[in-house]
Amino acid sequence: xxxxxxxxxxxxxxxxxxxxxxxxxxxxxxxxxxxxxxxxxxxxxxxxxxxxxxxxxxxxxxxxxxxxxxxxxxxxxxxxxxxxxxxxxxxxxxxxxxxxxxxxxxxxxxxxxxxxxxxxxxxxxxxxxxxxxxxxxxxxxxxxxxxxxxxxxxxxxxxxxxxxxxxxxxxxxxxxxxxxxxxxxxxxxxxxxxxxxxxxxxxxxxxxxxxxxxxxxxxxxxxxxxxxxxxxxxxxxxxxxxxxxxxxxxxxxxxxxxxxxxxxxxxxxxxxxxxxxxxxxxxxxxxxxxxxxxxxxxxxxxxxxxxxxxxxxxxxxxxxxxxxxxxxxxxxxxxxxxxxxxxxxxxxxxxxxxxxxxxxxxxxxxxx
Amino acid sequence: xxxxxxxxxxxxxxxxxxxxxxxxxxxxxxxxxxxxxxxxxxxxxxxxxxxxxxxxxxxxxxxxxxxxxxxxxxxxxxxxxxxxxxxxxxxxxxxxxxxxxxxxxxxxxxxxxxxxxxxxxxxxxxxxxxxxxxxxxxxxxxxxxxxxxxxxxxxxxxxxxxxxxxxxxxxxxxxxxxxxxxxxxxxxxxxxxxxxxxxxxxxxxxxxxxxxxxxxxxxxxxxxxxxxxxxxxxxxxxxxxxxxxxxxxxxxxxxxxxxxxxxxxxxxxxxxxxx
Numbered sequence: 060x061x062x063x064x065x066x067x068x069x070x071x072x073x074x075x076x077x078x079x080x081x082x083x084x085x086x087x088x089x090x091x092x093x094x095x096x097x098x099x100x101x102x103x104x105x106x107x108x109x110x111x112x113x114x115x116x117x118x119x120x121x122x123x124x125x126x127x128x129x130x131x132x133x134x135x136x137x138x139x140x141x142x143x144x145x146x147x148x149x150x151x152x153x154x155x156x157x158x159x160x161x162x163x164x165x166x167x168x169x170x171x172x173x174x175x176x177x178x179x180x181x182x183x184x185x186x187x188x189x190x191x192x193x194x195x196x197x198x199x200x201x202x203x204x205x206x207x208x209x210x211x212x213x214x215x216x217x218x219x220x221x222x223x224x225x226x227x228x229x230x231x232x233x234x235x236x237x238x239x240x241x242x243x244x245x246x247x248x249x250x251x252x253x254x255x256x257x258x259x260x261x262x263x264x265x266x267x268x269x270x271x272x273x274x275x276x277x278x279x280x281x282x283x284x285x286x287x288x289x290x291x292x293x294x295x296x297x298x299x300x301x302x303x304x305x306x307x308x309x310x311x312x313x314x315x316x317x318x319x320x321x322x323x324x325x326x327x328x329x330x331x332x333x334x335x336x337x338x339x340x341x342x343x344x345x346x347x348x349x350x351x352x353x354x355x356x357x358x359x360x361x362x363x364x365x366x367x368x369x370x371x372x373x374x375x376x377x378x379x380x381x382x383x384x385x386x387x388x389x390x391x392x393x394x395x396x397x398x399x400x401x402x403x404x405x406x407x408x409x410x411x412x413x414x415x416x417x418x419x420x421x422x423x424x425x426x427x
Numbered sequence: 428x429x430x431x432x433x434x435x436x437x438x439x440x441x442x443x444x445x446x447x448x449x450x451x452x453x454x455x456x457x458x459x460x461x462x463x464x465x466x467x468x469x470x471x472x473x474x475x476x477x478x479x480x481x482x483x484x485x486x487x488x489x490x491x492x493x494x495x496x497x498x499x500x501x502x503x504x505x506x507x508x509x510x511x512x513x514x515x516x517x518x519x520x521x522x523x524x525x526x527x528x529x530x531x532x533x534x535x536x537x538x539x540x541x542x543x544x545x546x547x548x549x550x551x552x553x554x555x556x557x558x559x560x561x562x563x564x565x566x567x568x569x570x571x572x573x574x575x576x577x578x579x580x581x582x583x584x585x586x587x588x589x590x591x592x593x594x595x596x597x598x599x600x601x602x603x604x605x606x607x608x609x610x611x612x613x614x615x616x617x618x619x620x621x622x623x624x625x626x627x628x629x630x631x632x633x634x635x636x637x638x639x640x641x642x643x644x645x646x647x648x649x650x651x652x653x654x655x656x657x658x659x660x661x662x663x664x665x666x667x668x669x670x671x672x673x674x675x676x677x678x679x680x681x682x683x684x685x686x687x688x689x690x691x692x693x694x695x696x697x698x699x700x701x702x
Contacts, residue, residue, distance in 0.1 A: 085523050111523035115516070116549035123513035123546065127489070127520025130507050135524065153510050264505045264521060266528050268484025278499050280490075280508035 065240035070208040070230060073241050074164055075100035077212030078136055080245060082252035083162070084110040085135035087124035089117055089143060092176045093232040094166035097138040118143040122150030122161075129154065129161045130279050132259025134216050134252070138164035140232075141174055144182060144190075151225050152191030155296070156281030158262070160219035162212075163197075164228045166235035169407030178232040178326055179406035183379035186229045187354040194293055196300050198226040199353040200308075201324040205239045210246040217250035218306060220258045222299055229353060231375070233326035233409070300355075308351035309360050313339060317346030318426045320364055321419065322384050323373040324350050327404065331373055333412035334419055343423055353380070358387035365391055371422040373415060375404040397425070450478040454503050461568075463656040463663030465620040466494060469562060470501055472626070473533070476633045477504070480641070482529040489518040489557075491534035491543075494568040498533045512543025515550035518557045529640065531558040537567045540576040540600045547602075554611025554645035558636045561602055563678065564653040572658035576600040579677055584658075599677060603650040607683035613645035614638075616682040619652040619675060621667035628680070635687065644686045652678055 068076070074097050078086070086101040098114065105112045111128075115121035121137045128135035139147060144165045154161045167182045169175040186199045198218050200211045211228050219226040267274040283289040312332060314320055323331045328349040338345050348364065350357050361370075365388065372381040381401040388394045402418040404410055439445045449455060453474035460466045477483045486504040490496060492511035499506030509517035514532035521530050532539075539547050539561050550557065566584055567573040573586040577599045581590040591599075607615040614636050618629035629651060636647035652674050654666035661669060 085520065087520065087523075113519065113523060113553075116545055119513070120516040120519075120546050120549065123510060123516035124520035124523070126509070126513075127507065127517035127522075128524035129520070130517075131487075131521055131524035133524040135520070149510055150513070153508070157508060264487050264507050264528075265525060266485035266487060266505055267503075276503050276505050278506045278508075280499070280506075282496060282508060 065242050067238060068205060068241055069096050069236055069238045070202070070205040071096035071166065071235045072100050073205045073208035074138065074212060074228070074235075075104055076241075076243055077209035079104045079108060079110070080243065081213040081216045081249065082134045082255055083136050083212070083216065084108070084133050085125075085128040086111070086137065087113045087115050087121040087128070087135070088137050088139060089115050089121050091140050091143045093168055093235050094138050094140050094164065096235070097164060097166075118146035119150070122147035122163075125161045125163070126150050126154050126159055129159045130157070130264045132256065132263025132265070134162070134220075134255055136162040136164065138166065140166045141168040141170055142172070144185065148185075148191035151197065152189075152193055152195055153281055154225045155191070155195030155197070156193065156292070157279045158223040159279065160223050160259075161225045162215045162219050162228070163225060164230065167229065167231040175407040176232060177407035177409060178375060180231060180325060180327065180375040180379070181377070181406045182229065183353065183374070183376060186227050187356070187383070194296065196303075196354055198222065198224060198303060198306065198355075199229050200226065201229050201351060201353050202234055203325050203329040203349065204234065205237055205241050208234060209241050209243065213246055213249040216255060217248065220250070220255045222303060223262070224299065229325065231326050304355045306352055307355050307357040307360065309357040310347075310349040310351060312347040312349070314346035314348060314364055314368075317344050318368060319345045319371060319419070319422050320348050320368050321345065321371050321373055322348045322350070322361070322380070324353060324380065327373055327375050330410060330412050331415055334415040337412065338416070338419060338423075345419060345423060350380075356383045356387065358383075361387045362391060365394070369397065369422065369426050370399045371419065372399060372401045373404070373418070375406055375408070378403055400425070450475050452478045452483045452503050454501055456501055458501055459497055460494065461657045463654070463666060464494075465653040466562065468620050468626060469560065469651055469653065470498070472630050472633050473531070473560065474502060476630065476637055477529070480634070480637055482637075482641070485527060486529040486531070487521050487525065489514045489521060489530065489532045491532065491538040493535040493538050495533050495535050495538070495562065496569070512538050512541070513546050514538065514543065515555070515557065515559060516546040519550050519553070519555050522555050522557055529637070530556070531560065531637070533560045534562070535568070536561070536563045536565065536575040536577040540602050544576075548605065548609065551606055551646040551648065552609045552611045554613070556640045556643060556645065558640045558647035559649075560633075560636075561648065561650040562653050563602070563650055564655040565599070565674065566655050566658045568655050568658055577678075579673060601678065603648065603683050606646075606648040609646075611645050612648055612684055613686040614682075615648045615684040617650040617652065617678055617680050619670055619680055621652070621654070621670040625680070632682065635685065639687060642687070650678070652680075
């Protein structure tokens with residue numbers, strides 16, 4: 060394929076193309092809006108490549124099918140939204156506890172409950188704080204374009220296998236439904252399928268006969284009842300989550316001379332970028348800090364912007380990421396209650412760049 | 428008695444001839460099961476069958492939650508833990524990832540017929556090439572004797588103190604018959620573990636339940652009527668008698684479906700999930 064050739068596809072379709080190009084061979088899912096293009100595309104793409112597509116009877120079944128396939132060391136995924144992701148939390152917790160590398164895509168819709176099918180960032184806490192029972196964390200990637208929907212699937216599988224941990228790609232109704240040109244070329248951080256298989260060789264379920272004479276049976280589990288045994292396992296998780304800090308990713312736009320830095324992720328970051336461009340043209344010193352990994356949260360990068368700048372967190376929920384921003388800056392010199400402001404957009408609404416202008420202008424005035 | 432002493436007892440001393448041995452698929456670890464529990468017999472039958480079929484080295488066991496949570500500790504095969512009720516969904520994922528593996532689930536009545544009813548029936552309906560063993564002892568053992576979906580009418584449990592009532596809890600679930608009604612199921616039977624005769628029958632049915640998987644005919648299902656002396660408050664002999672007198676009249680033994688009798692070409696097309 061011509062490397063500069065671009066195809067016009069939805070973010071959801073980009074997820075599907077990215078997944079198969081990254082080596083995904085099994086998909087399990089249950090229909091829910093606004094992510095249905097993912098299973099629809101994969102129901103064709105996977106069988107063509109010798110892979111497996113299963114429309115499960117529920118999200119509960121889907122996530123457990125994912126657990127089973129991923130436990131075999133095969134790149135596998137599911138996708139869902141809203142209540143479907145809630146139903147998957149038990150399985151996500153089991154995968155984390157058993158060190159199994161599942162990839163999950165959440166194209167967020169408005170909640171709580173059945174909510175609506177519009178965009179939302181209301182699952183931020185659920186995604187980055189664990190979501191299921193027990194102390195577990197997902198690696199969370201937040202795409203803001205269809206191109207990133209494609210590219211981040213490579214990173215998602217690479218990270219899942221590197222850390223044998225669930226990875227969530229956290230999009231929303233906008234990034235899933237937006238149709239835009241995408242370069243279908245593996246990104247520079249793509250990890251070849253053979254490398255994923257090599258990483259899985261020490262633990263995957265396969266039948267001991269596959270491992271040569273004298274091989275011992277393997278066990279993948281999360282239950283440890285003996286006194287102190289679970290503590291040891293959770294210590295392993297703590298060390299793993301600490302090691303994940305090296306995966307922090309973020310984007311800075313026009314921050315060098317900025318007095319105000321907007322902190323936003325996903326679709327809202329993209330809309331905020333348009334607003335910032337217009338304000339820049341008018342001479343306002345405003346920039347954007349966009350976390351790309353939501354867990355681990357790029358706290359150090361944010362702190363490095365501190366001297367002389369204030370922050371305006373913009374997110375489509377009732378106030379979630381703002382807690383991580385405040386936590387990142389907590390205790391730093393010259394940080395006051397005015398250092399971080401928050402502007403929320405109600406889940407379910409489709410907003411445009413004009414609607415973010417007023418809150419940014421308000422914060423700019425306060426900075427002066 | 429610790430495991431090492433048991434191991435020594437199992438080895439023939441000088442001058443003794445070995446007339447009865449363990450099989451290599453079942454290890455010699457002491458189980459956590461209560462005295463008189465029939466899980467040990469079921470484990471032995473499964474391990475012997477895997478050994479006789481010569482498939483242990485490519486077998487993956489998907490364990491359930493309940494008394495059978497630690498099943499994987501006793502089998503010398505690759506083992507994977509499933510959340511409560513989800514073993515058939517997990518096994519579906521394993522099946523799709525490992526076309527050549529031999530896969531079985533081993534689930535209790537609460538796991539398979541209550542919390543995991545949906546996952547079990549849908550995996551069966553898809554005709555997944557997996558084999559599921561359903562241990563029915565009419566009670567939640569691990570959690571201390573609460574009502575199960577298979578609890579008999581009138582049976583007292585820690586959550587049905589005056590006995591299970593049709594007008595309040597509904598009747599016992601007949602999973603083998605339900606399974607037999609699904610197109611994807613290639614073999615569905617119910618056996619009992621109370622006596623030598625029934626155990627021998629169970630072994631034969633177990634082989635069939637694996638053979639339909641190996642032959643690509645579809646889902647293999649075997650329900651095993653078992654006992655729970657601890658939560659039934661009976662000694663093991665009385666518990667086995669209870670299986671015959673109280674359970675079999677409600678849960679009839681027999682083969683409810685067997686596609687191996689059909690001509691191979693026809694059933695192969697019908698039962699194999701798309702690969």
